[in-house]
Amino acid sequence: MSISLLSHLDQLSLIFVCKISLNLFITMLYLHISMVLLLSLYIPAASYATTDTILAGQALSIRDKLVSKNGRKNSISPATGVYCEELDPTGVNQIVLTKQNSTAQYWSTGVWDGHQFASLPETALNAGNESLVMNAYEKYYTYTILEETATVYYNLDVSGQVKIFVWTEGSQDWILVYSQPRAQCDVYAVCGPFAVCNDDALPSCTCTKGFSVRSPEDWELDDRTGGCIRNTPLDCITKGRSTRSTDKFLTLPCVSLAQTMRRIEDAQSIGVCAQVCLDNCSCTAYSFSNSTCSVWHGELLNIRQIQCSSIGNSNGETLYLRLAAKDIQGLEKNKRVFIIAIATGTSVAAIGLFAFAMLIMIRRNKRSFVHISNTAQDCNGIIAFPYNALELGTKNFSEKIGEGGFGSVFKGFLNKSIAIAVKKLDQHAYHGEKQFRAEVSSIGIIQHINLVKLIGFCCEGARRLLVYEYMPNGSLATHLFQSHATVLTWSNRYQIALGVARGLAYLHEKCRECIIHCDIKPENILLNDSYVPKIADFGLAKFLGRDFSRVITTMRGTIGYLAPEWISGVAITPKVDVYAYGMVLLEIVSGKRNSSVSCSCGSNHDIYYPVHVAREIIGGDVRSLLDNRLCGEVNLKEAEIACKVACWCIQDDEFDRPTMGEVVQILEGLLEVNIPPMPRLLQTIAGSSNYSTCC
Structure with a gap:
């Protein structure tokens, strides 16, 4: 009996000790978790x-x-x-x-x-x-x-x-x-206050007029978030309820505006909106759009330059930036001096030409041109011209300035003053009026500084004509391959290469539909009066919906610029344009056709230039690849980048080639590029042909 009682007491003691231990463990665990949570809340x-x-x-x-x-x-x-x-x-x-x-x-x-x-x-x-x-x-x-x-x-x-x-x-x-993000201007306040961001410019950040860089040292290190500061402080004084200010406003068109603004509901005109801003010394800018007045206070961030055009839609607005009157007067003075200089020069030239023009006018038949703008129809920004108007505007197609695979190009004038280029297509180039108008409509809405602007068209019976802006410096092929033409400097060549890349990147990546040009070559790259390149001739272009990555089509393009995919007959992608661009870039560097570059080692044979470039790049010798007409005045670093990019673009496998967007970033110095491998297919072609491999 006593032994049983003792056992029972031992069991009770053991249970009691276990409960105490369990409670103590739970308490310590609770304290530990609490400390962890407190530390996470108060971590500095x-x-x-x-x-x-x-x-x-x-x-x-x-x-x-x-x-x-x-x-x-x-x-x-x-x-x-x-x-x-x-x-x-x-x-x-x-x-x-x-x-x-x-x-x-x-x-x-x-x-x-x-x-x-x-x-x-x-x-x-x-x-x-x-x-x-x-x-x-x-x-x-x-x-x-x-x-x-x-x-x-x-x-x-x-x-x-x-x-x-x-x-x-x-x-x-x-x-x-x-x-990511791919566009530099998508980064919040990347250019800092009072600076404008432009993805199509290099550098992408610039101070607005009346402002200067706040920290040039930081800008040299690619840090532009410090932005810009005023050259002259604003003149604004508030006394009681009245405000006195002599400030004025600078107009900034075609910008997307910062969002931190305040709307003024009772300002129903642009004049009232401007006065509302002047009456507040902290107001730095205003805009007036769709009868809505918006004002900004303090520093302006995220001002983004966008492309505006009279044809097509644009999200651009106009910002009126507040500046001291002194700065506005300085800008207006510079503008007046420029206008006076232009007017004086124009007047002197006009007086000299007047007598000559009068003699010409007396001898000419009194046949006046029909004003094309009065006889044309506007079709969604693209003008539908009658045939007789274009016939008169080009003097019956008398001045031929070019010829392509689908027709000849003639110079003409709108209203006797605006130069145009009229392409008269062969009758077999387009089979149906509906197809022709649909394609013209699609190409007509494309607007980019590096694409030739389509002004209008003519479609009467079997007649098919396209009207483009006139390019006074002709094609890139003329300057590269013809001895009588102006020799392009290296700076011009590099900017032309960059401009063409930007135009193709726009077609491939930024249009509503991906557009594959299919015929990139120097003859289809035109130069304006400032040698800005513009891609032309979309007669072979292929439209690719954004839901598709490749398309099967018949072979099109020009021998020497055709990617291997065309020959094998597989479905194509925008990489066929990348290949052709690489071939054009090699010709820009050498100044000669790829297939007819003389050997530099004394041999009488010609070499296949793309293979020669790949070998010299691997060997580290760029100078021997350059056009002799440049006389050594070349930025060798840019030349090396251009040659490497070209060799990457002409790789056999399309997946090894960069996109045109990546090409733009490399040429702008935003991406590094390493030494490319030798294109095996080109090496095979060169080895089986009459071309020498040069030394």
Whole structure:
């Protein structure tokens, strides 16, 4: 009996001790969790990652940020930049780019769906695994690489763009494989206050008139977020309820406007809107559009230059920027001096030409031209001309200025003063009026500085004519291949190469439908009076819907510029234009046709120039590739870049060729380019032909 009682007491003691231990464990666990939560709430801002780079396998947690560095070109002072990347602090499962101390998110990956981010259906690195880990204690994003020989780093650049670089043993170089956002002007306040951002210009940031760069040193390091400062302070004084100001406004047309404005409902005219701004010393700009008055206070950010045109729609508006009267007067004075100089020169020339013109007019038949604008019909911005009007405007097609595969081109005039180029198509070039008008309508709405502007057309019976803007300097082929033509300087050649690349990038990537030109060659690149290149002749162009990546079509183009895909008969992509562009770029460098470049080693044989370029690039000798007419006055760094780009463009496999958008970035110096491999198909062609391989 006593033994049973003792056993029962021992069991009670054991249970009591276990309960005390369990309660003590729960209390300690609770305190531990509380401390972790408190530390996560009060973790200081200094604990955020201040690096601008992470490697594959590193984690980007909810408490971390990537911060851009201003001094990436200055190892002495790598100062912290103004942009950061982080997991969305609002709780949305996405990665966002923002400006420091601002809630403005200018780019995001889209929401994580469990496997990938919504806005990134194809990861920039297709040889790895990415994951977003979420639980009660942590949340972080990480990326791992499956290829053991590849090294990857992820960088937030001073430009506010995220960039991914890959190092492989084969290339022995860092290769940029991904960047977002693609347009520099999409980055929030990338140009800083009172600066205008233009994606089609280099550099993309410029100060508006009346302003100067705030920090030239930072601009030299590609950090332009400091923006611009006024040359002259505003003259505005407020006393009581009255305000006195002598300030005036500078007109900035064709810009997209910053969003941080205030609308003035009772300002029903542009004059009242301007006065509302002048009556407030903090007001720096106003706009008046669609009977709506908007005013801005303080520093102006995100002013973006866009292309405006009288034909087609544009989202551009006009901004009226407040400047001191002194600055406005200086601008007006410079403008008056320029106008007076032009007027004086014009008057002197007019007086000298007057007598000569009178003699010519007396001897001419009194046959007046019919004013084309009075007899034409406007069709959605594209003019439908009657045939007799174009016949009179070109003096019965008497001045022939060119000839192509689909017809001849003649010079003419609109209203006796505006020069035009009229292309008279062969009767077999277009079979049906409906097809012809549809294609003209599609091409007519395309507007870009590097594309020839289509003014109108004529479609009467079997007659098919196209009316373009006139290019006084003719085709690129004339200046490259004809001895009597003006020799293009290297600066002109490089800008022509860049302009053509921009035009093709616009056709491939920015039109509503992807347009493949299919016949890029020097004859179809025209030059205006300032040698700005414009792509012409869309007679062979192929329209590709955005839902399709390639199209099957009959072979078209010109021998010497045809990509291998045309010969094999497979479906084509915009990369056929990239191939042809590469061939044209080689001719721009050499000044001769690719198939007829003399050997520099003393041989009497000609060489196949594309193969010669690839070999010389590998050997590091660029100077021997250049046009002798340049007399050595060449930027060798630009020449090397151009030759490398050309060799990449003419690679056998279309997937090895860059896009035209990437070509633009390389020529602008935004992307690095490494040494290309030898195109095997071209080497085979050269080896089986009569061309020498040169030394």
